[in-house]
Amino acid sequence: MSDFPNSEFDLAEVELSQQRLHGKVHRTEIITSTSLNQQFGCELFFKCEHLQKTGAFKYRGATNAVLQLDSSITGVATHSSGNHGAALAAAAADRGLAAHIVMPENSVQTKVDAVKAYGGVIHFCEPNQQSREQLLQQLIEQGLHKVHPYDDWRIIFGQSTATAELLEDVDGLDIVVVPVGGGGLTSGACLAVQASKQDIAVIAAEPAGANDSYLSLLQSKRITDIQPDTIADGLRAIIGARNFVIMNRYLDRIILVDDAEIRDALGLVWQYTKQLIEPSSATVVAAIAKHPEVFAGKRIGLILSGGNADIKRLLAGLIPQTLAGVKTQ
Amino acid sequence: MSDFPNSEFDLAEVELSQQRLHGKVHRTEIITSTSLNQQFGCELFFKCEHLQKTGAFKYRGATNAVLQLDSSITGVATHSSGNHGAALAAAAADRGLAAHIVMPENSVQTKVDAVKAYGGVIHFCEPNQQSREQLLQQLIEQGLHKVHPYDDWRIIFGQSTATAELLEDVDGLDIVVVPVGGGGLTSGACLAVQASKQDIAVIAAEPAGANDSYLSLLQSKRITDIQPDTIADGLRAIIGARNFVIMNRYLDRIILVDDAEIRDALGLVWQYTKQLIEPSSATVVAAIAKHPEVFAGKRIGLILSGGNADIKRLLAGLIPQTLAGVKTQ
Numbered sequence: 001m002s003d004f005p006n007s008e009f010d011l012a013e014v015e016l017s018q019q020r021l022h023g024k025v026h027r028t029e030i031i032t033s034t035s036l037n038q039q040f041g042c043e044l045f046f047k048c049e050h051l052q053k054t055g056a057f058k059y060r061g062a063t064n065a066v067l068q069l070d071s072s073i074t075g076v077a078t079h080s081s082g083n084h085g086a087a088l089a090a091a092a093a094d095r096g097l098a099a100h101i102v103m104p105e106n107s108v109q110t111k112v113d114a115v116k117a118y119g120g121v122i123h124f125c126e127p128n129q130q131s132r133e134q135l136l137q138q139l140i141e142q143g144l145h146k147v148h149p150y151d152d153w154r155i156i157f158g159q160s161t162a163t164a165e166l167l168e169d170v171d172g173l174d175i176v177v178v179p180v181g182g183g184g185l186t187s188g189a190c191l192a193v194q195a196s197k198q199d200i201a202v203i204a205a206e207p208a209g210a211n212d213s214y215l216s217l218l219q220s221k222r223i224t225d226i227q228p229d230t231i232a233d234g235l236r237a238i239i240g241a242r243n244f245v246i247m248n249r250y251l252d253r254i255i256l257v258d259d260a261e262i263r264d265a266l267g268l269v270w271q272y273t274k275q276l277i278e279p280s281s282a283t284v285v286a287a288i289a290k291h292p293e294v295f296a297g298k299r300i301g302l303i304l305s306g307g308n309a310d311i312k313r314l315l316a317g318l319i320p321q322t323l324a325g326v327k328t329q
Numbered sequence: 330m331s332d333f334p335n336s337e338f339d340l341a342e343v344e345l346s347q348q349r350l351h352g353k354v355h356r357t358e359i360i361t362s363t364s365l366n367q368q369f370g371c372e373l374f375f376k377c378e379h380l381q382k383t384g385a386f387k388y389r390g391a392t393n394a395v396l397q398l399d400s401s402i403t404g405v406a407t408h409s410s411g412n413h414g415a416a417l418a419a420a421a422a423d424r425g426l427a428a429h430i431v432m433p434e435n436s437v438q439t440k441v442d443a444v445k446a447y448g449g450v451i452h453f454c455e456p457n458q459q460s461r462e463q464l465l466q467q468l469i470e471q472g473l474h475k476v477h478p479y480d481d482w483r484i485i486f487g488q489s490t491a492t493a494e495l496l497e498d499v500d501g502l503d504i505v506v507v508p509v510g511g512g513g514l515t516s517g518a519c520l521a522v523q524a525s526k527q528d529i530a531v532i533a534a535e536p537a538g539a540n541d542s543y544l545s546l547l548q549s550k551r552i553t554d555i556q557p558d559t560i561a562d563g564l565r566a567i568i569g570a571r572n573f574v575i576m577n578r579y580l581d582r583i584i585l586v587d588d589a590e591i592r593d594a595l596g597l598v599w600q601y602t603k604q605l606i607e608p609s610s611a612t613v614v615a616a617i618a619k620h621p622e623v624f625a626g627k628r629i630g631l632i633l634s635g636g637n638a639d640i641k642r643l644l645a646g647l648i649p650q651t652l653a654g655v656k657t658q
Contacts, residue, residue: 050603110600231648263648267640271439274379274636276605279647307603310647311596317646318608318639319560319592 009246011195014164017064017157024067025060025161026052030169035272040288042295045173047166050277050307054114056234057162057185057305058087058149064158065147066091074098077144079125079132081233082111083306084149089120100144102135104128108233108310128227129238150184151240160188160195166301167196174298177284179305180204180213180254181235183243189303190250201252203294205283207232208258213239217248231259234280234306255294257286265289269304278309338575340524343493346393346486353396354389354490355381359498364601369617371624374502376495379606379636383443385563386491386514386634387416387478393487394476395420403427406473408454408461410562411440412635413478418449429473431464433457437562437639457556458567479513480569489517489524495630496525503627506613508634509533509542509583510564512572518632519579530581532623534612536561537587542568546577560588563609563635584623586615594618598633607638 028048036044049057062084066076075098078088085101092099099120103112104127115122123139125131140146148155162185163176176193180186186204193200206213207230215223222244228236239247257265262279265286269277284302288295357377365373378386391413395405404427407417414430421428428449432441433456444451452468454460469475477484491514492505505522509515515533522529535542536559544552551573557565568576586594591608594615598606613631617624 055603259648263644266647267644270605270638270643271640274384274605276599276603309599311600313646314599314643315592315596315646317642317644318595319588 009191009194011191013157014160014192014195018161018164020067021060021063021158021161024063027165028052030166031273031275033272036268036285039268040292040295042288042297043299044288045166045170045299045301046273047162047301047303048275049162050275050281050304054083054086054090054118055306055308056083056087057159057303058083059090060161061155061158061184062087062091062147065152065154066095066097068154069095069145073145075100075144076147077136077139078102078147078149079136080149081236082107082115083234083308085120086111086114086118086308088147089115089118093119100139102132102139104132108308109312110310111308114308129224148240149237150182151242153242155184156188156191156242156246158188159184160192162303163189163192164195166303167192167198167200170299170301172299173198173200173301175201175203175295176301176303177203177205177287178303179232179235179280179283180206181210181280182237183213183239183247185303185305186213186251187243187246190246194250202250203252203287204247204254205287206254206256207235207262207283208256210236211256213247214254214256216244217251217254220248230262232262232280232283234278235283255287255291257283257290261286261290275304276307276309277304278306281305281307338520338523340520342486343489343521343524347490347493349396350389350392350487350490353392356494357381359495360602360604362601365597365614368597369621369624371617371626372628373617374495374499374628374630375602376491376630376632377604378491379604379610379633383412383415383419383447384635384637385412385416386488386632387412388419389490390484390487390513391416391420391476394481394483395424395426397483398474402474404429404473405476406465406468407431407476407478408465409478410565411436411444412563412637414449415440415443415447415637417476418444418447422448429468431461431468433461437637438641439639440637443637458553477569478566479511480571482571484513485517485520485571485575487517488513489521491632492518492521493524495632496521496527496529499628499630501628502527502529502630504530504532504624505630505632506532506534506616507632508561508564508609508612509535510539510609511566512542512568512576514632514634515542515580516572516575519575523579531579532581532616533576533583534616535583535585536564536591536612537585539565540585542576543583543585545573546580546583549577559591561591561609561612563607564612584616584620586612586619590615590619604633605636605638606633607635610634610636
């Protein structure tokens with residue numbers, strides 16, 4: 001952790017990253033829902049990162065990292081439950097680099113397919129943090145350049161641009177709510193809010209079944225020995241070292257939401273916005289549904305982090321069983 | 330059919346309806362997908378009527394009808410598998426009118442809930458055309474004003490505004506593709522294209538399991554004795570008399586797509602646009618996938634007709650069974 005700043009973080013890097021990514025990532029739109037505003041008694045502004053390239057905010061950090069690589073580097077590697085993997089594969093392919101992605105063997109099929117579609121080489125591992133890190137380390141030792149999914153300054157500042165755009169596009173926000181997995185988006189949100197010099201609270205929504213960030217901030221040290229178990233497959237990662245330091249200093253609160261609450265929130269967002277977000281993204285709405293008193297009357301920016309839900313499972317649910325086995329091609 | 334024009338349809342009514350609806354319906358956006366364009370070898374422009382008020386284009390026709398009602402009318406009635414019912418209920422509520430909706434008992438739960446949420450009074454019937462019409466007739470005899478879901482000039486011209494906006498917002502279209510159920514959207518599309526005086530083909534996509542329009546145009550007479558059986562629940566209605574006359578004169582082609590093809594297309598749209606359209610809307614993409622030779626190299630406008638998929642079934646598919654029974658509230 002020699003690259004940690006001693007006192008203050010380099011907040012100017014938020015804007016530098018915005019400049020670096022200008023024209024290379026989508027400036028995603030902000031949507032609102034009168035029905036959801038009425039239901040929760042507050043004003044919600046959804047930043048649509050599920051409409052980002054590769055279907056998730058992860059493309060910001062991956063692109064920010066790849067654009068800063070030394071020209072001697074010919075390939076990158078990472079571990080990812082899917083969205084960072086697809087994003088890194090796509091960002092690497094744009095520069096003609098190889099991308100090797102370590103994925104838990106229980107990853108969502110849609111996400112596995114996406115990594116392949118972007119030209120990434122997949123290495124499956126057991127679904128735990130130790131197995132992820134070990135296999136990634138082996139790839140690094142073979143000469144690939146590591147781009148950690150969240151515990152990397154290039155990634156953190158890349159993700160900060162999502163919140164920076166949100167703050168530019170919506171005036172007078174009181175609170176920003178983001179989902180927290182490894183902490184890339186959340187620590188980026190903290191830095192973007194600090195850089196904006198606005199008085200805006202940052203709240204993270206975390207699955208109760210993957211509450212490593214919650215426990216870490218509670219005990220003021222990184223807790224890494226939990227086994228994540230949640231339907232929010234994008235949030236099963238464990239809080240990173242750099243992410244912890246930032247969140248421990250700047251994050252206002254973490255709200256835990258259980259899988260049933262995430263599922264209910266997912267249904268609400270699908271119904272009222274018609275946006276096909278994935279379960280991880282619904283945590284931010286679940287947090288508001290769980291603690292309406294925190295949010296009542298406020299102007300709230302929320303980041304819809306991704307839209308890579310498991311299409312095959314969605315179809316299987318919607319379409320009658322008699323059709324489930326029909327082959328058409 | 331005494332209100333049929335003898336020779337030409339009053340195409341000026343397309344623009345008059347646009348003026349009448351200005352500010353009262355959403356001017357929905359047009360979206361594109363590089364991935365889908367590459368996959369099909371043509372340029373697709375999707376008109377997002379799933380983002381229309383009440384989640385479907387039906388709100389256009391319903392509003393167009395309600396805005397022209399005599400002030401002596403205190404209540405309206407219709408039959409609908411859901412989207413027209415919700416649209417009419419919402420449009421009527423805006424004017425302080427009662428709305429009574431005849432719905433097939435196998436309607437999608439999300440659509441039943443929507444009609445209730447907009448204040449509509451639901452009357453369930455057997456899932457066939459005769460039962461729909463009979464129960465509606467009883468309501469009309471009790472003094473309610475009938476607003477047929479598609480066989481009504483106010484509805485047809487209301488729906489025409491979706492295509493009219495599409496033609497205004499995208500230059501140089503070669504083809505417009507719309508889903509066909511009872512024919513409101515399709516006949517409206519035909520009239521909008523005629524009114525535009527542009528040389529644009531109109532193609533309708535129809536479920537093979539509800540091929541009444543296809544058979545009607547083939548035999549040059551309305552075929553009404555089929556029993557619709559398709560996952561595209563919004564397209565189970567039977568072609569209307571006014572709709573038939575327009576489509577028989579102006580529609581270029583109907584492409585039949587079976588349920589498996591609709592399901593595959595639905596998955597593609599979900600995956601690449603992240604827009605939660607319902608099965609009926611996917612027929613237009615299924616038509617392109619089925620006959621790529623018709624569309625290759627062309628600029629194609631498609632109307633995504635609605636986004637009221639069955640949320641509970643979607644959730645049941647995505648979330649593991651162990652969670653399916655969890656009550657949270």
